[in-house]
Amino acid sequence: MASSSRRVGGEDDDEPYLLGFIVAKAVGLRHYDGGRTITSRENVGLVREPLNRYDRNAIRVDNSRGVKAGHIDAPTAAVLAPLLDGHHLAAVHGIVPKPTSKNPFRLPCQVHLFTRPAAAALVGAALAAAGLDLIHVDHPEFALSESAIVQEQTKKSQGDVDKLFSHVGKEGKARVEPMEAPGDVVVSELFEHQKEALGWLVHREESCDLPPFWEEDKDGGFKNVLTTQKTNERPLPLKGGIFADDMGLGKTLTLLSLIGRSKARNVGGKKARGAKRRKIEGAEESRTTLVVCPPSVFSSWVTQLEEHTKAGSFKMYLYHGERTREKKELLKHDIVITTYSTLGQEFEQEGSPVMDIEWFRVILDEAHVIKNSAARQTKAVIALNAERRWVVTGTPIQNSSLDLYPLMAFLRFQPFSIKSYWQSLIQCPLERKNNETGLARLQSLLGAISLRRTKETESGSTSLVSIPPKTVFACYIELSAEEREYYDQMELEGKKKLQEFGDRDSILRNYSTVLYFILRLRQLCNDIALCPLDMKSWLPGSSLEDVSKNPELLKKLASLVDDGDDFECPICLSPPAKTVITSCRHIYCQTCIMKILKSSSSRCPICRHSLCKEDLFIAPEIKHPDEDLSANIDRPLSSKVQALLKQLRRSQNEDPLSKSVVFSQFRKMLILLEGPLKAAGFNILRLDGSMTAKKRSEVIQQFGHVGPGAPTVLLASLKAAGAGVNLTAASTVYLFDPWWNPGVEEQAMDRVHRIGQTKEVKVVRLIVKDSIEDRMLELQEKKRKLITGAFGKKKGGKEYKEIRVEELQMMMGMKMKSV
Template sequence: MSLDRTVIEDEEEDESPSPPASSTSSNSETYMVGFIIANIVGLQYYSGRISGRELVGLVREPLNPFDSNAIKVFNTRTIQVGHIEKKVSSVLAPLIDSNLVHVEGIVPKSPKNTVRYKIPCHIHVFAKIDAFETVKLAFLRNGLCLLSDNNPLFSTSESVVVKEKNKSDLDQIFKLVDQNLSQNAVNGAIEPPKGLILTDLFLHQKQGLYWLYHRENSNELPPFWVENDGGFLNVLTNYQTDERPDPLCGGIFADDMGLGKTLTLLSLIALDKCKVSTDGTCEAIEPENEQLVTRSRKRSRKGSKKQKTEECTGGVDPKMTLVVCPPSVFSTWITQLTEHTKRGKLKAYLYYGDRTQDVSELQKYDIVLTTYTILGSEFDSSNDPIKKIDWWRVILDEAHIIKNHRAKQSNAVNKLNVKNRWVVTGTPIQNGSMDLFSLMAFLRFHPFSTKSYWDSLVQRPIAQGNPNGLSRLQALMATFSLRRTKEKASIGLPPKTIHTCHVELSMEERKLYDEMETEAKNFVAKYISKGSVTHNYSTVLSIILRLRQICTHTELVPSDVRSSLLSYNFEDASNKPDLLKKLVLLLQDSEDLDCPICLSPPSKMIITSCAHIFCENCIIRAIKNSISVCPLCRHRVTESDLFSPPSEYAPEVDESTCKPSSKATALLKLLEASRTENPSVKSVVFSQFRKLLLLLEEPLKEAGFKTLRLDGAMSAKRRANVIEEFGGPGPGGPTVLLASLKASGTGINLTAASRVYLMEPWWNPAVEEQAMDRVHRIGQTEAVKVVKMIANDSIDERILVLQEKKHKLAKEAFCKKGKDEKREIDLADLRTLMSL
């Protein structure tokens, strides 16, 4: 199979560091302020129904044309029941919008004898402790009665009666579901159709294919639903209905990175053209003479007349699959289609660049590939053909990209018309458990796809350190996700080892870092003391970013920031005749004058008032870290006692080239040692900073390395060409790939390399794991060595501590052991980062 790659055009990826999850924006450490009794109104306008003692979903509707404070009410199946009455929503809405509170609702009893078109509801209000008084005052000013724990009626709260007293019953429900996983057990294997898939699958891939196929074709009740007296009951929310709920078609395919998920998914798509028997064999049902048409959009339009655009009205036939992924992953799907499928059997279309708006044109293809960015930008368009099609299957590849449920691209994928929904990512949890909510919304796993349900049942218990929170999350993940690791898949991968290279910053780097950190500590301490971290979060992140940049290369820090911190207005020694005379004598008497601190020729020479010569960085650091005395004579010295020599006495310094940073120097030594050991070894150097990749090119070239660069500023076509060139065999080819962590860390194959260098730690370990597993994956034949470059006594080391916390949660979400703890980056973590 070949693909005209001229269709792949430039699309820049956002490589700006996403902020770590913060307690200021999550529900961590929130507690119940009280509850208010309100009416659900407008029942006559909506089809949703609710039962007694049923949890309901409360969702803000700021774009409601009649009331900007509207709060919608949903039942367990996310069917709207009505709205919260205006007098209550007018108070709650501003508090919700400002993130001061989150709310949960429950109908206290059977609504049969209530006023027509109204149902009473207990709305439980949660906030951080320091916001309690503000919240209570908001209700008081508006004449609403918020029942708090000092009110005798507080004990009538359904939150207390139903949730607290029967909390053990709720957890027992999760345990029972966890124990009854027959619908998810990988207890079979399916051979892919030989007439379509050319490659023999590993056993774990055949088992994965069985699981995928079973979830799409099972008619079992969704998790937490049971048959009850001829109807159906959701045991979590107490919602009862006579209508059988739709099965949960799809799930999370979360195999470890590098285990061949793409080929397994292509095998699943190939099964659409086959009849699968009970023994796991396939019989083709498509005509044998079907031609493979995988071509550029321009080429496909040349051979056919344009047809009138019309909506797909044929249900889910033909069985079309939409694959949504980052641009860097296109090359993986293209390569897998080319190498592993029989020519003439699967048709693929790149909905990218100059793309068709004709629905009938898209319906000619089995697979349509597009990006999250395109979906987000086009979904408001009335001409968008993607949303006019009833898709048989949608695959979100690298699905952690939609972890922010408020993002436009997340909303776009949620609104697609699709029968089978698949989330594909080796790292479903990156920052914390809240990342999963967006995936629940896409999968339409009710009731967890409604945020108030998710908060109540999972998120809040985890955030508060309740050990039941983690066990609930584990049970939940087990019901609809498949996760296998490389260690357990038995695919014969060579080992991967991870090492840490500790780097000492140079004197100049250390001076700049210490000054920036001192300033940063003052800022953050001020924000924390005033309780204003939320309003200044972008400033805090910017400060932390500067610290991280200094650890990697001072040239990454904007010049105005460097100059403001590095500038010292030392008085010229020309104005001190006695001192100038001593300076001349010292220089005349010693041809090899060394700084007494670093024992090297002075850089940016400074003479003290006591007539001793030092490097500028050395003496500044010395007087800051001591009681401000000269290291030689112990004479009292401050910055006002330091003088710079006149230009005619200062040694000449070559500033024509940018001096490599300490990390760059250490990297060069490691690469040279690796080359000495094996001249043909290939390495990938990852950094989140594109400028660093540019700064590394010249010193690596001078050291005799042939390099390539892969970053987010390149077009998808250029990236594919770089990957192909880097993987080429033979001597004289490139041996070092300088790669952007965010643009190159997902969906590409770099098994030509066996060495990985991470120039700086990233907030969550999942991003780093994705990057290193571009190299350590199926197809790798050599042992892989990963080196993390960490600056000593810096924020680098403290980020590693936070990484370990996140890694622990991601692992425990799939493992039945351990207790949970606070997972988001909260104020305590911020203090850790800033060493406060």
């Protein structure tokens, strides 16, 4: 049955493809607001609810606006739920066809099933055993499917879909006029590019245009030409979008101008037809803007407010730490600022004012933080109630185009706010061997809802703003004979381990061991002192070893998180909070893995090993007081440290007053650098993630001082100084070690190269020749091309994917192969 199915996922044998569809029933629609408004041919989201107290197999039905509408009937859910939980089904997508039932609260639902080839037979057998008819792609009734996903199966229809994308956003796209900041609130003169951005933001908020892909029918109704959904009510305008200007172009001041413009009660003229105005407990309409950002960006908003607006013109409230629980109190302010983690804590918490309020506007600053749609904080921001929604980030794509899906879900941009639509119409075409279709669609989509300008023009010869240019170059370093011997021996051991593991599943089961090798190789490029000299002590033991019987192994695994800034929980893609290590040696946030345990699957997401609470271990605290490194003072300097000192001396000779920032992701490396730099006569400061927000602010302020005795070098963690920090006092940046993610490095550079910089900026990347660092640059370049291609002109078709097993092999210096 599955063997004759035509695949959506392209030529890759591991890609999910459309197996077919079954006809289920959407029931209980009378009990939910979303169920009362489902229309003919409406695309619906299908979401597992393993914690549903009435039915552990429950599959929720959400309408096309993401509002709960009902559930899939219990008999069908009982068959599908184990297939979803066991990852045999990669995705499910629902559409309510033209109703044949007279009961408006019990409607047929075509459930389209996506699976990987290896699981197709199992899925087919499970459906057959339950008596469910699978309408596979060669079945005569397959043409009855009303899903746009199915329309993609034929080349003719695919051409039609591509044509729809090519026209999106072009109709009536007149040039938006630049706009001055409101003079009664903002005292600073905007740059021309900021005036243009303000005009675009206001136009997006106040336009009455139909959302992309919607048209008015001849009979007065409305139709989505992409999904074929019809409705008699005019769809609400998409009030918002993605403000993706390059870092350092003054987005915060532009946004303050936007907020200032809407302070007056009747700003914006007549409301859009069909738009809802709301009253807050009988009071006048709220015009409060909620800003969500990382804690490090708090100071940026406060500073910009103090520098660029009239004193007292804005009332601001920091909803963080000790905070009010009164909605009325929050709504007295023009701006309420909170963090992603605060929203995550209050998600689904009864009585949370920030989650209950219907905000006038929500701004997600540094919005790439929500790149994982499964993370609690991502779900929280998507659930926020707001009339106007803005995504603000200079790096909207960090790893892959999948980073954009949560942004679409937050913006409520239909149908791309439904994951199966995003995967079928954007993600799968991008991941095919020839991805020109996917890239063209992504460009059209982003062009319709986003604004992105970079500091340099396309030619690179001129600058968008009057900032001196930035030059980036690599300084390649040869390891000493002793360093090379250590490095080559470690890399050889790593390759042997990977060859022992063999196939994909085995590598994933031993994922932490591979990461351990990669971490040590990266540290060896910096300084042997970062690693134990006894090579055997570096290596985790047997691949079958259970951490519950080996405290030392627990410490080794905990060091993966502690040693570097860029380790992320595989579930939420954020640095682990309360790190937990499983008996099968995988590392997660405590919150993330506990949620998995509460689901019916109770398996490790990486290796599928069965887990219970007794299999989880809190990572031991790794103590590393600064004085522990005193023994390294008299040892020879590493090749990379010597190269850095040579570069710093050259900069100082050229300009004795020049300041430099040295970025590293290894806190221990920053501490190791202090001794040699002080001995060489540099006045240094250190900024890392172990410091309090107050201490960080003091360090940044000290670094800005000029004159005799002032600091000349700042040793900074990328994570501590990568966002919301202004370091324009410096003019040279040294990236001591490369990151997986080019976007994070760009953020670090642009702490220095931004509005307010008066000198030319030089960025030096210190790269060890013939090492893992060379290979990391290759991986970065792949990701950078995707980012450029998504917002730029159409370029060649290469395959762009997230870090997968093949890329782990690449990092270890092995030829990439299909596994």
